[in-house]
Amino acid sequence: MLANQIVKAFVTATDPASAKQFYGEKLGLKLLSEDSYGLEFELNDALLRVSLVSADHGEPQKHTVLGWAVSNILETLNHLKGRGIEFERYSFLQQDDVGIWTAPGGTKVAWFKDSYGNLLSIDQKA
DSSP states (O other): GGGGSSSEEEEEEOOOHHHHHHIIIISEEEEEEHHHHHHEEEEEEEEEEEEEGGGOOOOOOSSSSEEEOOSSSHHHHHHHHHOOOOBBBOSSSOOOSSSSSEEEOOOOEEEEEEETTEEEEEEEEO
16 A cells, blocks of 8 residues: 555654755755644655754764665765755775765765754765
């Protein structure tokens, strides 16, 4: 029953203007609606709900909460960097000069944070 329905992902934020700017302008997602509870963006065959929370009712997630499978990670990474997105560096991973980690199976992954600090990723399958 649910396999044929549109998926909606959720992240949290405290500042609607920053979230709108990050997801709408930096990532280029289409804003579908906004109200005092959150923002909703269109993803490729899915939806993203940025739920607004007060600082005492939420905190950014330290694990990856949202990711995109891309066909060319280096091209995507450079495009996002051009829009002001900074990629994370981790001392416990062997990342290349631009921050891409290659998993044992060959998948390449890079991480960045949204305006609230939630961890997001891009990956390219081997």
